[in-house]
Amino acid sequence: MxxxxxxxxxxxxxxxxxxxxxxxxxxxxxxxxxxxxxxxxxxxxxxxxxxxxxxxxxxxxxxxxxxxxxxxxxxxxxxxxxxxxxxxxxxxxxxFIQNGKANSIFDLSINKYDNKIYITGYLYDDNEEDNIDIKSEIFIIRLNNLGELDESFNENGILRTSFGFESAGPATSIVFHDDKKFTIPVAIGSINSQVMPALAKFNSDGSLDSSYGDNGISFFEVPNSDLAIIYSIILLDNGSILGTGMSYNFITETGDLLLFKMTSSGNLDLNFGSEGILLKDIDGLNTALDIDTGYNLAVQSDGKIIVAAQYDDEKLAIIRFLNNGTEDFTLIVLRYKSLWEAIMNARDY
Structure with a gap:
């Protein structure tokens, strides 16, 4: 086949x-x-x-x-x-874009538990996407299997929110639970202040699940970070969530790869990494404008974690971690200067 x-x-x-x-x-x-x-x-x-x-x-x-x-x-x-x-x-x-807003789409996923179609992303001030000092909000769209807005979701099929903060985004990923609830990663903060990563868990109707974290939102603080963004999350069999992204410090102008694990109740898993969080400078240089970011991750059958990342703001890397959040040194960090080089070398692994 x-x-x-x-x-x-x-x-x-x-x-x-x-x-x-x-x-x-x-x-x-x-x-x-x-x-x-x-x-x-x-x-x-x-x-x-x-x-x-x-x-x-x-x-x-x-x-x-x-x-x-x-x-x-x-x-x-x-x-x-x-x-x-x-x-x-x-x-x-x-x-549905109004008042000078534009949008970025980050994910489309089909919920296997109800066959509904979910689209996530965020809205921001038009022509200022790269300015972090702007107001933004996430959006979640739900369609039924016929392509119609699902009016059982937030009454009109579209949810827009900043969770009561000045800025929220970018809703880059989504995972579905077997009770039809779902979780998305967000970055939440106020203008000119620290932007913290969080997971937000929703009921099927679009309301926040008050039993999770702090009334539906699980914030966590990353050490020495002014801005942390989650780019991908996956749901584990025990209900825990693994996520990866980037943690940035404005003073040093450096960004480290972020890897974290959250329990099913919305608390950091203290048995993972350093109190639930792992930060990695991929090339070890930690120089200004050296930004390392995890963009996607997967879990092997033995529980080891594979992260697809970018380092030095332009080069590619594949890294493997043990299930407790420590680096697996049996797999050397694979570093590539371009996507084409990564594709060619991937044939050997």
């Missing part, structure tokens, strides 16, 4: 690859790819997920002739054809 891979690129283009890396000609009318143009505008895909039936859902942006930004969601059949039963002729357009 062939293992098929899907890749999405700008101008809503979706490519299907067979296991050996050649285009899969069973996908996209014998071409191995499909091109989709929505209303003659500029379009692009950010994230996608695959349903159990082989259909796949994508989310991205569409810009009209006046350059107005809209979130666009669509579904394709396993053969690449647009699924016309989804939304309106295969598309769901979401236009």
């Amino acid at each position: 062939k293992t098929k891979l899907l890749f999405s690129i700008f101008f809503i283009s979706i490519l299907g690859y067979a296991q050996d890396g050649t285009l899969d000609l069973d996908f996209g009318d014998g071409k191995g790819y499909v091109l989709t143009d929505y209303q003659n505008g500029d379009d692009g895909i950010e994230e996608f997920d695959i349903q159990d039936d082989g259909k796949f859902i994508s989310v991205g942006y569409s810009y009209d002739i006046d350059n107005n930004q809209q979130i666009l969601v669509f579904r394709n059949l396993p053969n690449g054809q647009l699924d016309l039963s989804f939304g309106t002729d295969g598309f769901t357009k979401l236009d």
